[in-house]
Amino acid sequence: GQNIDQPTEMTATEGAIVQINCTYQTSGFNGLFWYQQHAGEAPTFLSYNVLDGLEEKGRFSSFLSRSKGYSYLLLKELQMKDSASYLCAASTGTASKLTFGTGTRLQVTL
Amino acid sequence: EPEVTQTPSHQVTQMGQEVILRCVPISNHLYFYWYRQILGQKVEFLVSFYNNEISEKSEIFDDQFSVERPDGSNFTLKIRSTKLEDSAMYFCASSDQGSYGYTFGSGTRLTVV
Numbered sequence: 705g706q707n708i709d710q711p712t713e714m715t716a717t718e719g720a721i722v723q724i725n726c727t728y729q730t731s732g733f734n735g736l737f738w739y740q741q742h743a744g745e746a747p748t749f750l751s752y753n754v755l756d757g758l759e760e761k762g763r764f765s766s767f768l769s770r771s772k773g774y775s776y777l778l779l780k781e782l783q784m785k786d787s788a789s790y791l792c793a794a795s796t797g798t799a800s801k802l803t804f805g806t807g808t809r810l811q812v813t814l
Numbered sequence: 815e816p817e818v819t820q821t822p823s824h825q826v827t828q829m830g831q832e833v834i835l836r837c838v839p840i841s842n843h844l845y846f847y848w849y850r851q852i853l854g855q856k857v858e859f860l861v862s863f864y865n866n867e868i869s870e871k872s873e874i875f876d877d878q879f880s881v882e883r884p885d886g887s888n889f890t891l892k893i894r895s896t897k898l899e900d901s902a903m904y905f906c907a908s909s910d911q912g913s914y915g916y917t918f919g920s921g922t923r924l925t926v927v
Contacts, residue, residue: 736831740829741916744923746922747857793857798869799864801870804856804858806856
């Protein structure tokens with residue numbers, strides 16, 4: 705079966721850097737998504753990694769190692785509005801089904 | 815920016831009733847999906863749809879569920895006889911070439927009473 709693991713909760717200070725890790729065990733792996741989700745809302749796309757390495761997009765960066773089944777999301781210069789859940793999701797198969805982790809609830813404090 | 819549109823945003827229904835959740839995917843997308851998220855739990859895959867047929871479905875997607883693309887724009891999820899445990903947020907998604915452009919709609923909150 706498919707298995708995605710990420711920490712349940714993290715806390716960080718405004719202006720700091722935080723790294724949210726995700727490990728996955730899947731078959732038919734295509735790539736790894738990161739989404740942001742505020743309570744009661746839809747997931748919002750942050751990044752999609754297919755190849756190994758780091759992709760940077762403004763304050764957010766995402767890393768993938770296919771051989772290790774590992775990814776992380778790096779958030780820099782944290783702002784209060786970054787308080788949300790961050791969802792790791794593996795895309796698998798020709799139908800590109802997404803299997804989600806439980807999400808990491810990030811709280812940014814002053 | 816193109817959007818996936820879902821209606822209604824909220825639906826309350828009595829146990830045993832049929833519900834139809836509606837979605838308008840992004841116009842040039844080819845792959846369509848339904849996911850659900852029970853309150854406080856993770857997002858779960860229900861079904862994927864490509865070339866006018868189901869390409870993959872999960873164990874959750876039993877005989878009570880069906881999907882349809884009745885015309886060139888709408889994509890619907892029908893639950894034939896709702897149960898209390900069907901209460902969840904249902905998200906529609908669409909994508910271009912497989913995983914690219916994967917976009918979620920804003921969701922329909924279904925409450926079964």
